[in-house]
């Protein structure tokens with residue numbers, strides 16, 4: 344019989360995820376894992392667990408030698424970092440769902456894992472119930488991973504679905520996402536794309552060995568999407584989704600961003616509604632694979648935490664294979680994007696920055712165009728997020744540096760500008 348480690352857990356946080364985990368663990372006695380103490384911030388709240396389990400003193404968990412696993416599912420990134428690093432230094436394994444903390448401190452957390460040789464697992468921090476980190480880490484060889492396109496924020500996907508299919512207004516849809524426990528306590532983190540880019544930061548590490556601070560990545564959320572944009576999408580038989588994308592270019596470098604994108608109805612991601620997440624992986628020989636599941640909420644997130652706890656029974660650790668055992672990939676800004684932009688006045692749009700514009704329309708309330716921009720224009724400038732301007736990527740948005748001249752010529756010929 345194999346021998347599994349007895350896991351004694353100190354749990355930080357008893358909110359949507361913490362309470363979910365408590366219930367899920369009660370239903371999985373075979374795991375041989377028990378919660379010894381739960382550290383909370385507010386002792387006044389009524390809790391659905393015995394009083395004796397709770398404390399407000401973090402050292403009761405962090406200094407208890409019988410506790411060998413710290414599960415940290417709290418909201419505040421700074422406190423989470425303090426807890427996780429202290430626990431690792433004290434010789435404990437750590438399971439975390441704090442995506443913001445992980446994204447902002449990745450280099451320190453990598454160093455600390457090497458130094459302490461403790462496990463630090465965080466499957467629940469991205470795509471909740473979908474085992475995306477372990478898949479990227481274990482299954483895909485760097486050279487074979489051509490690209491990833493994913494919906495990784497449940498709240499914004501929920502809001503877009505409710506607005507454009509069920510005709511709720513933005514505020515109603517957001518309120519519902521909050522009531523159901525999907526939204527961050529500061530919902531602008533979801534709406535403006537911060538949560539998605541935080542998750543994308545470490546997914547890029549497990550996929551490609553890339554380490555980059557979220558501030559240096561290209562992203563926005565759904566805050567500028569206008570009703571007319573959804574109408575245009577519907578006319579084209581498409582949907583608008585907030586899509587995280589990474590693609591290996593022919594020079595071996597990686598193009599990456601989290602931006603709203605038009606998604607054709609027959610795309611796998613069009614199937615992803617409400618709080619579900621979806622990940623489409625394109626790899627050599629296998630073509631496309633689609634991972635789908637709940638990306639937010641109490642039990643779906645707890646299920647990923649549970650799976651990490653279970654993996655600790657055999658001392659599982661992320662090896663960061665793409666970073667340490669392969670040649671890590673580099674990000675590039677040498678590519679172009681085909682974009683749709685809707686706006687109120689041409690004066691807000693730097694027309695001369697476009698390689699070419701292939702469509703433009705003026706409707707009563709707003710105007711829109713479809714054109715091609717060098718991606719540096721979006722990294723360096725903010726016009727595309729200001730003055731109620733809305734930028735949405737076309738489906739298949741990436742154009743490589745090497746094909747831009749040919750495509751430009753063709754597009755100008757089509758427009759009748761050249762003979």
Ligand code: HSE
Pocket residue numbers: 468470471495496497498499525526527533538638639640
């Ligand atoms: N606020 C997050 C989301 C929760 O909506 O996806 C899950 O990480």
